[in-house]
Amino acid sequence: xxxxxxxxxxxxxxxxxxxxxxxxxxxxxxxxxxxxxxxxxxxxxxxxxxxxxxxxxxxxxxxxxxxxxxxxxxxxxxxxxxxxxxxxxxxxxxxxxxxxxxxxxxxxxxxxxxxxxxxxxxxxxxxxxxxxxxxxxxxxxxxxxxxxxxxxxxxxxxxxxxxxxxxxxxxxxxxxxxxxxxxxxxxxxxxxxxxxxxxxxxxxxxxxxxxxxxxxxxxxxxxxxxxxxxxxxxxxxxxxxxxxxxxxxxxxxxxxxxxxxxxxxxxxxxxxxxxxxxxxxxxxxxxxxxxxxxxxxxxxxxxxxxxxxxxxxxxxxxxxxxxxxxxxxxxxxxxxxxxxxxxxxxxxxxxxxxxxxxxxxxxxxxxxxxxxxxxxxxxxxxxxxxxxxxxxxxxxxxxxxxxxxxxxxxxxxxxxxxxxxxxxxxxxxxxxxxxxxxxxxxxxxxxxxxxxxxxxxxxxxxxxxxxxxxxxxxxxxxxxxxxxxxxxxxxxxxxxxxxxxxxxxxxxxxxxxxxxxxxxxxxxxxxxxxxxxxxxxxxxxxxxxxxxxxxxxxxxxxxxxxxxx
Ligand code: ATP
Ligand code: MG
Numbered sequence: 001x002x003x004x005x006x007x008x009x010x011x012x013x014x015x016x017x018x019x020x021x022x023x024x025x026x027x028x029x030x031x032x033x034x035x036x037x038x039x040x041x042x043x044x045x046x047x048x049x050x051x052x053x054x055x056x057x058x059x060x061x062x063x064x065x066x067x068x069x070x071x072x073x074x075x076x077x078x079x080x081x082x083x084x085x086x087x088x089x090x091x092x093x094x095x096x097x098x099x100x101x102x103x104x105x106x107x108x109x110x111x112x113x114x115x116x117x118x119x120x121x122x123x124x125x126x127x128x129x130x131x132x133x134x135x136x137x138x139x140x141x142x143x144x145x146x147x148x149x150x151x152x153x154x155x156x157x158x159x160x161x162x163x164x165x166x167x168x169x170x171x172x173x174x175x176x177x178x179x180x181x182x183x184x185x186x187x188x189x190x191x192x193x194x195x196x197x198x199x200x201x202x203x204x205x206x207x208x209x210x211x212x213x214x215x216x217x218x219x220x221x222x223x224x225x226x227x228x229x230x231x232x233x234x235x236x237x238x239x240x241x242x243x244x245x246x247x248x249x250x251x252x253x254x255x256x257x258x259x260x261x262x263x264x265x266x267x268x269x270x271x272x273x274x275x276x277x278x279x280x281x282x283x284x285x286x287x288x289x290x291x292x293x294x295x296x297x298x299x300x301x302x303x304x305x306x307x308x309x310x311x312x313x314x315x316x317x318x319x320x321x322x323x324x325x326x327x328x329x330x331x332x333x334x335x336x337x338x339x340x341x342x343x344x345x346x347x348x349x350x351x352x353x354x355x356x357x358x359x360x361x362x363x364x365x366x367x368x369x370x371x372x373x374x375x376x377x378x379x380x381x382x383x384x385x386x387x388x389x390x391x392x393x394x395x396x397x398x399x400x401x402x403x404x405x406x407x408x409x410x411x412x413x414x415x416x417x418x419x420x421x422x423x424x425x426x427x428x429x430x431x432x433x434x435x436x437x438x439x440x441x442x443x444x445x446x447x448x449x450x451x452x453x454x455x456x457x458x459x460x461x462x463x464x465x466x467x468x469x470x471x472x473x474x475x476x477x478x479x480x481x482x483x484x485x486x487x488x489x490x491x492x493x494x495x496x497x498x499x500x501x502x503x504x505x506x507x508x509x510x511x512x513x514x515x516x517x518x519x520x521x522x523x524x525x526x527x528x529x530x531x532x533x534x535x536x537x538x539x540x541x542x543x544x545x546x547x548x549x550x551x552x553x554x555x556x557x558x559x560x561x562x563x564x565x
Contacts, residue, residue: 008313008316011317012317017060021060029062029228030061030229032056032057032229032230033100035221038069039080042083042295044270045265047091047308050093053231054093055313065099066085066100067102069214072211087296091305100221103204106212108224116177121177121249122156124160125174125190131146137181143182143189145181160194170198171196174195176191187238191213193213197209215239229255230258231257231258234321260318264322264324267482268326269480270486291503300535302523302533311333314328334550334552339371340523341523343524344525346463347468349391351390351391351434353387353389354436355439356438357440358386363467366383368416382514384464385465385466388464404457406437407422412459413445415461417462421439423438423439425437460528461528470543471544472507473545480499516541520536530548533549535547
């Protein structure tokens with residue numbers, strides 16, 4: 001695939017690779033991998049990792065593997081494997097024939113484990129999970145050796161083989177590496193390599209009843225695949241000594257692990273565990289709810305792969321954790337949609353306008369520009385009529401000084417149509433609510449310009465009343481009310497910060513008739529309102545449903561200001 005428009009600046013990982021190329025450390029090769037655990041849907045944090053790993057391979061003429069880190073049979077599902085593949089492809093990357101599974105290496109990993117047992121570097125431990133935890137110690141208290149640490153090689157071999165053969169129940173024993181119970185690094189205190197789990201695996205079925213841990217799997221999988229740079233997030237920094245210990249003691253090819261800061265996005269949670277809770281407890285309609293930071297959610301919301309790639313390039317790669325502002329993500333989405341999305345007119349909260357001097361039987365079509373950013377996009381016809389709708393908020397009966405839109409006695413332009421002047425207001429007798437405006441139009445201003453050169457201060461969007469079509473519009477907003485819902489200082493649950501207005505559904509919207517039959521996923525800009533897409537699930541030719549992808553301007557400046565005060 002082609003490079004993104006925004007050229008990423010150098011970063012510490014690129015510097016490492018540049019140096020490696022100079023010293024010919026990997027014989028000119030570059031191989032990375034994206035290693036998701038298939039226990040949930042991918043989110044925008046994963047997109048950062050995908051763009052980084054696949055992007056480096058693309059830029060340096062290397063390869064990036066897709067590897068499912070599927071060592072935990074109880075939480076993993078084929079549904080997740082398929083969605084992950086779809087998402088990586090959608091984002092614009094291709095692993096070609098290099099689709100790997102850690103479970104494909106189970107036999108090899110078992111052989112590796114046997115080698116460590118034979119070399120006296122691993123032992124079978126009968127301690128319970130609690131005893132292991134107790135003996136491990138803490139950051140300030142060294143660990144204590146397990147009483148089973150000094151089993152003979154023969155006894156360990158025998159027990160480990162019998163673990164594999166299914167002789168023992170879940171949790172009865174584990175295989176542990178013999179490293180150092182006094183290490184300041186807790187990961188090095190005789191970490192568990194294998195646990196007994198009589199569970200069916202989505203790929204290996206019932207072939208195994210012992211499963212390797214993440215730490216005993218990851219580096220060895222990298223080694224088997226010939227990965228050069230194993231790029232992971234910062235929380236694995238403390239695991240690197242163990243990553244290196246296994247590869248050194250197994251005496252196999254040894255990739256280099258490099259850690260970078262994960263993406264944290266303001267007003268969002270990114271942990272799969274929390275996202276799963278939102279789904280299971282019905283706070284959202286599913287993994288693909290357009291408010292979710294999942295790739296399926298963002299896609300349904302109308303975000304584009306290019307916008308996400310550009311976002312990932314712009315946020316860069318650093319060694320220090322930080323929180324990225326939603327404004328940057330939305331900027332990238334707008335930047336891409338601005339070029340692609342055709343302009344149309346849609347009125348979200350319609351107010352009826354009768355143009356008194358427009359002939360009852362007249363019906364005309366006016367030319368409207370499809371996309372001022374794209375000269376090739378051409379024009380379309382938009383029907384005009386005596387009765388139209390404008391946006392409720394574009395009229396005020398008693399406007400304050402800075403309100404330049406329609407008001408009694410005032411003239412404004414209807415986009416691509418005519419100048420109109422408000423000559424009357426009709427109210428509901430009981431409620432006092434404004435239900436209709438009476439206006440006149442100037443036929444000489446057809447197309448939106450006055451031949452006498454007179455100016456108006458506002459241009460409104462509109463649709464014909466009887467020739468527009470109905471639509472439902474869903475307005476999405478940030479899912480949480482605070483920037484860091486997962487990190488509350490008082491320990492409150494992230495669920496306490498859910499934004500009750502994150503979804504506002506408008507059911508009486510009217511859109512121009514050209515949108516009839518719009519394809520699911522189609523993206524448009526409702527002029528003056530924002531970018532929208534046709535909902536891929538709930539929209540039908542008979543009943544259009546639009547999702548607001550992003551508002552037209554940065555709404556966050558307002559929010560930030562509000563917070564300071
Ligand atoms: P979670 O913490 O949400 O459960 P995870 O790290 O367990 O995510 P994996 O499936 O193991 O999810 O992640 C696959 C890859 O994506 C890993 O290399 C991981 O480091 C990376 N990754 C996960 N979350 C982020 C993030 N927020 N920013 C950047 N990379 C991420
Ligand atoms: Mg993980």
